[in-house]
Amino acid sequence: MVSRFSGGGPKVPYPKHVWSPAGGWYAQPANWKRNTAVIGAVMAGVVAVIWKISAEKEVRYVMPQEGRFFPSRYWSKQLIEYDREQAARKAKDTTQAEAVQNS
Template sequence: MGGGGKIPYPKHVWSPAGGWYSQPANWKANTAVAGAGMLFIVGLGFMLSANLEHRDKMPEPGRFFPSRYWSKQIIEHERKLKEQKEREGGQ
C-alpha cells in the first residue's frame, strides 16, 4: 500500500543542478546568498541610473511620476520653486 518505491533512474548521470531528486543540505543558505547578491547588483544599477538621470524639461508640479522622489535634479528644482513661492507670498 504505498505505491512502490522511487522511479528507477541511472546512477551515473551528472548534471550541474544535482540530478534527479536533488535537495542539497544548504539550499536555503545558497538561495539567500544569491538573492542578496542580486539585490546588491540591482541596487547599484538603480543608484547609478538615478545619479545619471538628467531632464531638459522639468515636469509639472503636482503631476505624479516615481522618479520625483529620487532624482536630485528634480528635488532641487521643486525646492527652488517652493522657496520662490514663499518669497512671493511673503512680500
C-alpha cells in the first residue's frame, strides 16, 4: 500500500511534496538575486536613517580621553566639536609657549 505520507521514511509521516506560498522546502525563485538586492538596499537605508538619528541625539556628559580610540568620534557632532576645540586650545597653548620661549 502506497501512502501519500511516505516522504520521511516508513516511521515518519512527512508528505513527499510540500506546497507553500514561499515555494516549499528548496525554493529558488527566478528573481531571487533581485529580491535579495532590493531587501539589502532597503535594510541598508533603514540602518543609515536610524544611525543618523542616533548620532544627532547622542549626548556625552564625560568626554573620552585624548588619544584613545573611540569610534563615535567620527560621527558624533558633539565629539567632533569637542575635538576641534581641544585642537584649537592645544595650538594656542603651543604658540604662546613658543612666544614665551623666543622672547
